[in-house]
Amino acid sequence: MAADSASKRTPLYSVHRLLGARMVDFGGWEMPVQYSGIMEEHHAVRRAVGLFDVSHMGEIEIRGPEAFQLTDFVSTNAVGRLKIGQAQYSGLLYEHGGFVDDVLVHKVAEDHYFLCVNASNQEKDFEHIAGVNRWAATVEFASERYAQLAVQGPRALATLQKLTPVDLAAIRYYHFQDGEVAGTPARIARTGYTGEDGFEIYVGPEEAPRIWGEALGAGQEFGIKPCGLGARNTLRLEAKMALYGHEIHASITPWEAELGWIVKMDKGEFLGRKALAQLAQRGVRRKLMGFEMRGRGIARDGYEVFLDGSPGGWVTSGGPSPTLNKNIGLCYLPVEMAEIGRTIQVLIRGQLVEAVTVPTPFYRRAK
Amino acid sequence: MSAYPESYWYTKEHEWVHVEGEIGTVGITLHAQEQLGDIVYVELPKVGAHVQQGKTLGSVESVKAVSDVYAPVSGEVIEVNESLAEMPETLNQDPHGAAWLVRVRLSAPEELGQLLTASDYQSYLVEEP
Numbered sequence: 001m002a003a004d005s006a007s008k009r010t011p012l013y014s015v016h017r018l019l020g021a022r023m024v025d026f027g028g029w030e031m032p033v034q035y036s037g038i039m040e041e042h043h044a045v046r047r048a049v050g051l052f053d054v055s056h057m058g059e060i061e062i063r064g065p066e067a068f069q070l071t072d073f074v075s076t077n078a079v080g081r082l083k084i085g086q087a088q089y090s091g092l093l094y095e096h097g098g099f100v101d102d103v104l105v106h107k108v109a110e111d112h113y114f115l116c117v118n119a120s121n122q123e124k125d126f127e128h129i130a131g132v133n134r135w136a137a138t139v140e141f142a143s144e145r146y147a148q149l150a151v152q153g154p155r156a157l158a159t160l161q162k163l164t165p166v167d168l169a170a171i172r173y174y175h176f177q178d179g180e181v182a183g184t185p186a187r188i189a190r191t192g193y194t195g196e197d198g199f200e201i202y203v204g205p206e207e208a209p210r211i212w213g214e215a216l217g218a219g220q221e222f223g224i225k226p227c228g229l230g231a232r233n234t235l236r237l238e239a240k241m242a243l244y245g246h247e248i249h250a251s252i253t254p255w256e257a258e259l260g261w262i263v264k265m266d267k268g269e270f271l272g273r274k275a276l277a278q279l280a281q282r283g284v285r286r287k288l289m290g291f292e293m294r295g296r297g298i299a300r301d302g303y304e305v306f307l308d309g310s311p312g313g314w315v316t317s318g319g320p321s322p323t324l325n326k327n328i329g330l331c332y333l334p335v336e337m338a339e340i341g342r343t344i345q346v347l348i349r350g351q352l353v354e355a356v357t358v359p360t361p362f363y364r365r366a367k
Numbered sequence: 368m369s370a371y372p373e374s375y376w377y378t379k380e381h382e383w384v385h386v387e388g389e390i391g392t393v394g395i396t397l398h399a400q401e402q403l404g405d406i407v408y409v410e411l412p413k414v415g416a417h418v419q420q421g422k423t424l425g426s427v428e429s430v431k432a433v434s435d436v437y438a439p440v441s442g443e444v445i446e447v448n449e450s451l452a453e454m455p456e457t458l459n460q461d462p463h464g465a466a467w468l469v470r471v472r473l474s475a476p477e478e479l480g481q482l483l484t485a486s487d488y489q490s491y492l493v494e495e496p
Contacts, residue, residue: 022404038430039405230404230431296452298408298428320407320430327408349410349426349433 010055011147011205012212019226027120027245029056032228041231042322045194049153049219050227054193054200055208058122059142060115066135071113074129074271075105076254078264082107087174087189090262092117092125093272097253097279101125101244102262104191106176114187116148116200118244132271147208151215152198152227152235154365159219160199163211164188168199182207182214193232195239196365237317237328238363240290246301246316247288247330255284256332286313287338290360291346293327295353299346305331306345306352312337315346323363329355370397372463376439376479377488382424383463384439384471386479391440394467395427395458398492403429406458409451411468416444418471420478425468427458436468440478446470 007030016023021032032053034041044050062071072079077090084107092100101121106114117125122143130139151160157168166179166188176189187202203211216224233243242248247257253276254263263276293299299318304311318329333344340359345352375383381399384391400406408428418424418438425436447469451457457466483491 022402033431034404037405234430296408297410298433300433322430 008056010053011208012053012055015209015212016053016226021226021228024229026056026229027118029119031056032226034228034230035226038228038230038234039322041225041227042234044223044225045153045196045227045231045235046323047154048223049151049155049159050194050225050231051212051215051219052150052152052227052232053147053208053212054150054232055147055205056119057148058117058119058125059146059202060117060122060126060129061140061142062113062115062129062137063111063140064135064137065111067111067113067137069135070129070133070137070139071105071115072267072270074132075103076263076270076272077105078267079105079107079113080267081264084109085175085177087176087191088262089174091248091254091259091272092128093254093270093276094250095272095275097272097275098250099244099248099252099254099257100128100250102242102248102259104189106187106189108178116202121244145204146202147205148200148202149208149212149215150192150194150198150200151219152192152194153196155219155222155224156196156198159215159222159224160188160201162218163214171199173197182211184211186211193241194235195241195361195363196235233317234319234322237319237330238321238323238361240330240361243317253279253284255279256286256288258288283335285335286332287335288316288330289333289338289340289357290362291329291331291344291355291357293329293346293353293355294343295355297346297348297351297353298327299329299331299348299353299355304347305333306347307333307337309345312344318346321362328362330360333357370463371485371489373485375463375485376482377485378437378439378482379491380437382437382439384479384482386440386473386476389473389476390445391442391471391473392467393424393439393469393471395436395462396488397462399427399434400459400462403427403432403434405430406455409455409458409468411447411451412444414444414447417474418442418444418469420475420481427455438471439482440471440473440475442471442474444469445472
């Protein structure tokens with residue numbers, strides 16, 4: 001698909017073109033979908049290390065004496081449990097309990113929270129948060145001040161360590177530290193969207209091309225590959241990480257998406273809490289399940305799922321799993337049908353093809 | 368030798384057909400497989416099926432997407448490349464050779480007149496937005 005002239009570009013756009021990346025439109029952004037090939041890039045991340053430009057992601061900063069109150073009110077996870085230098089996965093919900101977005105909340109200081117949000121939702125998220133702000137807190141749309149690179153894979157630490165004096169091994173999973181990467185200020189978070197160990201680095205946009213080049217150089221001995229959104233998607237699907245617009249959206253609540261663990265009902269009032277409490281009492285109707293294809297065919301996003309011949313759900317994400325060498329997917333099923341080992345059928349281009357529900361995540365890295 | 372054999376006919380949907388006598392061997396082009404990326408699944412008609420020029424003949428799936436393959440010529444399918452079921456990646460390696468899709472007995476050879484020559488097809492690729 002040709003990207004239209006209105007599409008946005010990251011500071012690394014020309015670098016991607018030079019590397020011969022295939023560019024696609026992704027939520028209004030002209031992004032690399034692949035460089036050498038999705039399979040090869042996927043395996044590089046599982047076996048060695050991959051480098052992603054994720055500068056399209058948005059950043060929102062909440063500051064002020066009551067920054068905690070606002071951040072805790074708009075998100076489902078318990079911000080009060082965060083220590084400075086810690087990050088948490090969380091949800092932004094509407095009053096009715098559906099997702100505005102899924103986000104990473106970083107506690108920078110007692111009066112400063114840094115949110116990483118989805119590219120195509122960033123303006124909406126900002127307005128959503130600013131719109132309910134009745135505290136002594138400021139909400140800043142900060143996306144223009146950051147580029148974001150993800151270094152992911154078992155050799156991510158060894159790669160990035162060559163570029164920073166910060167002791168990376170001392171940063172625990174879902175923690176971060178502000179320091180320098182390649183001599184420039186950077187926020188280094190041990191987070192990711194691949195199911196592997198790795199880091200997400202936030203830097204000034206003007207520094208991004210140089211850091212990208214230095215990271216590729218540092219990872220060369222490990223076989224680093226630049227990776228596009230294609231591999232990012234197959235990696236996150238294997239790890240069963242939700243993608244906004246697929247597993248979660250405005251009509252899906254955390255209960256249905258199997259994301260109850262990011263909802264802390266006992267933390268006090270927050271947006272969406274009342275609806276979630278009612279739903280918890282009533283019980284939800286559908287649930288997210290993983291499946292593997294048994295018959296020949298690949299289930300794709302949006303395909304219908306049949307149960308004993310009748311329509312019963314839909315595929316939220318589907319495709320080949322390069323690691324497992326199987327065709328996998330996630331789907332919503334009626335809650336009474338949502339059990340592991342159940343045979344389902346996916347309507348693939350007019351034909352019902354058999355699949356079976358399986359435990360998730362499909363892939364879990366060895367610790 | 369050009370990447371696109373001179374003796375093949377091409378479509379704007381990026382299929383090729385190589386006609387010998389009344390039999391046409393059909394495949395997808397080098398450009399098509401490049402655009403698709405890693406091909407992981409191929410769906411083809413059965414032997415005996417009748418295909419019609421410009422109508423769906425099957426599909427090719429990459430990691431990322433599904434793409435229809437359209438018949439460049441009308442006729443009866445007389446042979447299907449079964450090896451692609453097990454090794455769809457051959458389509459990335461040899462799309463104009465070993466990874467042919469089907470062989471068709473042409474029912475309307477005059478249809479070839481509507482197809483592109485190798486040089487027309489390559490010009491089309493350059494002009495394509």
